[in-house]
Amino acid sequence: ExxxxxxxxxxxxxxxxxxxxxxxxxxxxxxxxxxxxxxxxxxxxxxxxxxxxxxxxxxxxxxxxxxGPGIQNITTVEEAENILTAENKVVLGFLNSLTGADSQELAAASKLEDDVNFYQTVSPAVAKLFHINPEAKRPSLVLLKKEAEKLSYFDGQFTKTAIVDFIFANKLPLVNTFTRETAPLIFDNPIKKQILLFAVSNDTEKVMPAFPEAAKLFKGKLIFVFVERDNEDVGKPVSDYFGVTEHGPKVLAYTGNEDAKKYILDGEVTLDSVEKFAEGFLEDKLKPFYKSDPIPETNDGDVKIVVGNNFDEIVLDESKDVLLEIYAPWCGHCQALEPTYNKLAKHLRGIESLVIAKMDGTSNEHPRAKVDGFPTLLFFPAGNKSFDPVTVDTDRTVVAFYKFIKKHAAIPFKLQRPASAAKTDSATDGSAPVGEKSASTGVKDEL
CATH class of the missing domain: 3.40.30.10 (Glutaredoxin)
Incomplete structure (x- = not known):
């Protein structure tokens, strides 16, 4: 193709x-x-x-x-009226000439923007229809939308880059309702930081008035998003992804997909609280929020259960070498790995300096647990927890895992068998000559 x-x-x-x-x-x-x-x-x-x-x-x-031509000329009032009637989002440049440097900058900007149609005019009558003062200094530029915030006036330097940044910052509504259609516009926007309001439809009348008012204060700096939680199509999955489980309205700040840090607003959703929360977010003064299942009441199995809230205690324990599997319950590869992983943990359960652990990556998060896919296997050497973990890149067999751990463990260990097992082996195969020290008095590596 x-x-x-x-x-x-x-x-x-x-x-x-x-x-x-x-x-x-x-x-x-x-x-x-x-x-x-x-x-x-x-x-x-x-x-x-x-x-x-x-x-x-x-x-x-x-x-x-x-x-092709990125901009179209408007020369008559009739053309302008037809465009304003038919289109939901347009940019008009009010220029001194339909050719020349300003027109070229506008045309170059139009090539970088897919969602908005660009027009230019030299007619004061056309400019007036687009809410530009006919006596305004040229070049002037306006973005018109059929939304509550209808007009956005450009006041920067008339260059391609400045115009594109202006369109990106203003083409979305003050508050964007999250849908499958709007998701790419939200997450692909150059403004990466977002303030999200999660609420059921019955609560919107109570909390929504404050949200767009707060959005006006941070225009061009933050994207404000409304997630309707009782929308089964997108609201519930998005709420689950961000770890929003409470029933009441909740405001969350998000740094974007690359960094993926989240922050929760405590208290009621008011203009004052959202404004202070957003300011703290921009000034990097907030404490991140990470999803976590409840800490298990007992954790005595061969494979230790790690959740967000006990990650530091188990995985970042400087006295332990830790192998961590980050899995998803629905992941077929994770399910196939489970018997091998359990067998490995059973073999190594007597090594005090070593922990074999797993964490459900769909419901738990931690800044040290970077996931590229499921399962992700990470090894955290003892005494080295301030450094990035070692990615486990080996065959998924008990022997291969064991060799990997032996190679990377900061605390040396040797897997031993009980003396009685070794004696039985010697007696059975006759490999220990009379008068020679039996293998049972030393140590034997099972793997």
Whole structure:
């Protein structure tokens, strides 16, 4: 499909290229490639993800929009009225000329923005319809939306970068209701930090008035999101993901997918409380919140149960070497690993300096437990807990795990069998000559 799109676009002012990321590792890391295929589109050295379908027709249509005229001219009031009636979100530049440097900057900005259509005019009458003062200094720019906050006026330097930043900061509503459709707009926005309000529909009248008022105070700095908890389609899964379990309205701050730190607002949801909470969030004065199951009343099994609230006590105990499996209950690979993991723990349960543990990664979190997928296996050497753990990269057998632990354990150990077992072996196979010291008096490594 990609090659067919390249053929269809031959002769256009665009080049389609491909990179083998397994060969060009540094290039893949530079652009944070996480999966394959990843399709990036570059304009003047600035890249963005291709968001469309992976078919020839979809690729060709999207690229032609990108390389074609990014802005359209409005010359009459009638054209302006038709556009304002038909479109939900538009940008208008009120310029001195439909060509020249200002028009070029506006056109360049339009190529970097998929969700908003760009227009330009030199007509004071058209500018007035778009709520721009006909006597305003040019170039002027306005973003119009069919929402409560209808108008956003640009007051920065008239450059591509400044215009794009302005559109990104203002194209979303003051408060964004979380849906499948709005999720990409929220999480792909260059403003990564978010304030989320979780509430059931019956509570919205009580808490919602304060939320948009607070959002106005942090426009361009934070994204405000409303999650309707009794929406089974998205509300409940999102609440579960963020660990919001209380029934009443709850406000949570989130640093974004890359850092993924969360903070909880204690107390009632008021304009004053949300404002102070958001200020503390921006100033990095809040204490992160991590999900945790209840600490087990007993934890005497061969495999120790770790939750968010006992992670420090068990995993970060400097006197212990700790092997930790982070799993998901629904994960087939985790289920397949369980018998081997249990057998390993049974063999090693007599080693006082060693802990074999597991944690449900869907309901527990900790800043030292970075998960790339399930299961994730991490080894925390004793006396070294301030450093990153060692990722367990070995065959998933008892012997392979044992050899890995022996190699990386900070506290040396030897797995022993009871003397009676060794005596029985010697007597059975006759391998201990008369008068020679029996193997039972030493130690024998089972694995």
């Amino acid at each position: 990609y090659a067919a799109a390249a053929t269809a676009l031959r002769g256009e002012d665009v080049a389609l290229a491909k990179v083998d990321a397994t060969e060009e590792n540094e290039l893949a890391q530079k652009y944070e490639v996480q999966g394959f295929p990843t399709v990036l589109f570059f304009v003047d050295g600035v890249h963005k993800d291709y968001p469309g379908q992976r078919t020839k027709d979809a690729i060709v249509t999207w690229i032609k929009k990108k390389i």
